[in-house]
Amino acid sequence: MYLIRILMGMLACLHLSLAAAQVQVHPFPNPVRYTHHNDDFTVRVRATGGAWQDLYEYKVKVDLDKPLEASMVYFNFDGTVELAVQKNNGMFSKVAVRPDARGLKPVIKDGIAYITLHRPENLSIEFDDDHLHNLHVFTHAIRKDMPATPANLSSNDIEKGKLPDFSQKVVFFGPGVHTGEFRLRSHSTVYIHGSAILKNPLVLDGVEDVKVISDGLFDGVEMTTIRNSRNIEIDGPIFINQPHGTMRCVTSQDLVERNIRSIGAGQWSDGLGHFACERVTISDSFIRTSDDCLTFYNHRWDIWGNTRDVKVSKTTLWADVAHAIMIGIHGNTPTPEHPQSEVLERLSFSDIDILDHDEDEPDYEGALGIMAGDDNLVRDVLFDDIRVERIEEGKLFNLKIAYTAKYNTSPGLGIENVTLRNIKYSGRGSPSAAMITGQDASRKVKNVILENVTIGGKKLSKPEPGVLELNEFVEGVQFR
Incomplete structure (x- = not known):
């Protein structure tokens, strides 16, 4: 009797699991039917035991070094789902799903x-190690708060992407292709439907208490800008084919950037860029760029101020060109008009997957980069639980007091109190030595802890030529 009860309980749990599995597919807007499709793959998805649904495979540009077109699909789901990926051009011998840690x-x-997903993931599916014609798969849980398509929208409205009313506290981008100026107001919530494509960026300038909740796409859009704003939450947008960067945050506070997925191959196509921002939280994102994926700077152009209290977690980074994480190269060299140097402090990066890093210029190499320039002081930085899968060309990390004639008017003031803990690099690719270098006796790198940092399975325990190199302007390095 007891055994029967156990079996009945197991069957009941299985029934609930199957009943809870749901898939939400977002149909493409008709105007992009022929212009945006990539036929490299046929991709379908279904809830476990349900009917297969076709996905629209978008063309996405990758790798400025050798621009090519990869693929991207996206959908939402709850429960357990199956993904079927058919490669349409040529034979293959193996398939990898990255990040490896999944x-x-x-x-x-x-x-x-066939790939089974038990929870939402952001993935790269690669046939025979081809990372330039890969399939990006972006998924999210089904949103319970996303409004339904308004019943009063005609098929013509949907086709043209009828613009929302920005004077309202709730703004809704319905299905379709949207153009125009998208300037947001304070105390508003913006919803973007999964079948919406926006062709211009959102502008948040001098606003507060704004939420953007998106299942949709930004296509070929110059970067979304957040300037002089506070209490901003951006959740869920997918950016593809942008000419330059993805998002730029300037002199703003209390920012939440969650579930942001970006694939860019334009020039200067930084992913999520931050200038003099405080209290920034980034999580659950996937950023592939042909410049730095995540940046944290101070003064540049007409921007002044400090960077403080940054937390990045549960995010995948892929730098086709430049760094995965870059800190500190731009700041304020003191002048009579602006006599104060600037600080970047209390930055934390944890549970990060770096799929690749490629940088051809030795001065700028580093999957994890701190390049303190322009009298910046960078201090109290933690890199923890970071997995680096491959370095095409570059360094695992580069902690450097920097002076480059191209970008700086003075070297950085210092780098202090940096911890690299549980950093695991597979050793794949062609890396050069990781570096820790000060500038002179007054501009040093101080107090660096390397705890359980491994390269190809070997733990770093001391400086070693070709692996980890330091210069004479470094003090207080500990190996644990």
């Missing part, structure tokens, strides 16, 4: 790769 192993049957 432990997802595809099952190959009749030339189709």
Whole structure:
């Protein structure tokens, strides 16, 4: 009797699990039917045991060094779902699903790769190690708070992407392609439908208490800008084919950047850039760029101020060109008009996957980069639980008092109190030595802890030529 009860309980749990599994597919707007499709793959998804649904495979540009077109699909789901990926051009011998740490192993049957997902993930699926024609898969839980498409929208409205009313506290971008100026107001909530494509950026200038909740796309858009604002939350947008960067945050406070997915191959195409911002939280994102993925700077152009209290977690970074994380190169060299140097402090990066890093210029190499320039003082930085899968060309980390004639008017003031803990680099690729370098006796790197940092399975325990190199202007390095 007891065994029967256990079996009945297991069957009941299985029934609830299957009943809870749902898939939400976002149909493409008709105007992009032929212009945005990539036929490299046929991709379908279904809830476990349900009917297959086709996904629209978007063309996305990758890698400025050699611009090519990869693919991207996106959908929302709850429960457990199956993904079927068919490669349409040529044979293949193996399939990888990255990040490796997810432990997802595809099952190959009749030339189709089947992947089971138990929770939302942001992934790269690669056939025969081809990372330039890969498939990006972006998923999210089904949003319970996303408004339904308004019943009064005609098919013509949907086709043209009828603009919302920005004077309201709730703004809704429905299905369709949207153009125009998207200037947001304080104390508003913006919803972007999964079948909406925005062709211009959001502008948040001098506003407060704004939420953007998105299942939709920004296509070919110059960067979204947040300036002189506070209490801003950006959740869920997908950015593709942007000419330059993805988002720029300037002299703003209390920012939440969550579930942001970005694939860019334009020149100077930084991912999430920050200038003199405080209390910034970034999580659950996937950023692939042809410049730095995440940046934290101070003074540049007409921007002045400090960077403080940054937390980045549960995020995947892929730098086709430049750094995954870059801190400190731009700041204020004191002048009579602006006599104060600037500080970047209390920055934390944890549970990060770096899929690749490629930088051809030795001065700018470093998957994890602190380049203190322009009299910046960078201090109290933590890199923890970071997994680096491959370095095409570059360094695992580079902690450097920097002076480059191209960008700086003086070297940085210092780098202090940096911890690298549980950093695991596979050793794949062609890395050069990680570096810790000061500028002179008055501009040093001080108090660096390397705790359980491994390269190809070997733990760093001391400086070593070709692996980890220091100069004479470094003090207080500890290995644990």
